[in-house]
Amino acid sequence: MSEGLSDPKAMRALAHPARLSILNRLGVEGSATATEVAEIAGITPSAASYHLRMLAKYGFVEDAPPRGDGRERLWRAVDMTLGVEVLPGDQPEVRDAKVSLMLAFRREANEEADRALAQVEREPAEWRDATRFGRTRIKVDAEELARLGQSIEKLIEPYVARRRDEKSTPEGARMAEVQVNLFPTAKRTAPGLPTEDHGAVLPTEDHGAAG
Numbered sequence: 546m547s548e549g550l551s552d553p554k555a556m557r558a559l560a561h562p563a564r565l566s567i568l569n570r571l572g573v574e575g576s577a578t579a580t581e582v583a584e585i586a587g588i589t590p591s592a593a594s595y596h597l598r599m600l601a602k603y604g605f606v607e608d609a610p611p612r613g614d615g616r617e618r619l620w621r622a623v624d625m626t627l628g629v630e631v632l633p634g635d636q637p638e639v640r641d642a643k644v645s646l647m648l649a650f651r652r653e654a655n656e657e658a659d660r661a662l663a664q665v666e667r668e669p670a671e672w673r674d675a676t677r678f679g680r681t682r683i684k685v686d687a688e689e690l691a692r693l694g695q696s697i698e699k700l701i702e703p704y705v706a707r708r709r710d711e712k713s714t715p716e717g718a719r720m721a722e723v724q725v726n727l728f729p730t731a732k733r734t735a736p737g738l739p740t741e742d743h744g745a746v747l748p749t750e751d752h753g754a755a756g
Contacts, residue, residue: 550629553642555603559627560642560649563588564596568605569653571622572707573720576609578617624707654724661722682730694727701725 550556559565566586571577583593597620600606609621629643629650658678665676685693701723703709 550627550643550646551639552603553638555605556629556642556646558599558603559605560646561596561599562649562653563592564600564605565649565653567593567596568600568622571606571620576612576619576621578619582620622707657722658724687729690727690729694725697725697727 550559559568563586567582570582570585579593579597580590582597583590586593586596588596597606601608601620604623605625606620606622609619611617611619627650629646631640631643631647635643661676662678665673668676683693703713706720
């Protein structure tokens, strides 16, 4: 987990959908101008400039080396792991900010998975075969769950896009996404039996012919 994401103001700033889109664009594809990130976020360049300044204020992005004639301001993502961990000693303001940011992360992740699932049939056969959507229930104690998470992180590390160099990247490589959620399941509240049938047709009892 990242040790930096404990400032509630920073976490609330990051939880904005447009800022998450911008940060993801910079982290995956490298430096860009406000106009370039505006398109992916679906906002105006002036709005993108504002969001970039807010991200820079809290240390998520920074100025990138200029290109060409240097007249356009370039931004890049700061190389950091964005992790949030709710701790027993968190003050209410910190806990609420952490939960809001986690929910924002989950919404963005779900949207990414939904887009991939919607077009999976149009992918080449080799990419369809490599794609996985699934859930697995496991039985572990807290130490085993933590150890499993560490093992998964080590397994993924060589493939992280922003740190993988061209020499180790095979021809035909493209952006893909790994989504990992490890958590103890919470008890599901049973909805209970309905109090009304709402127009349902129920079978009638056959009492036989009158004698």
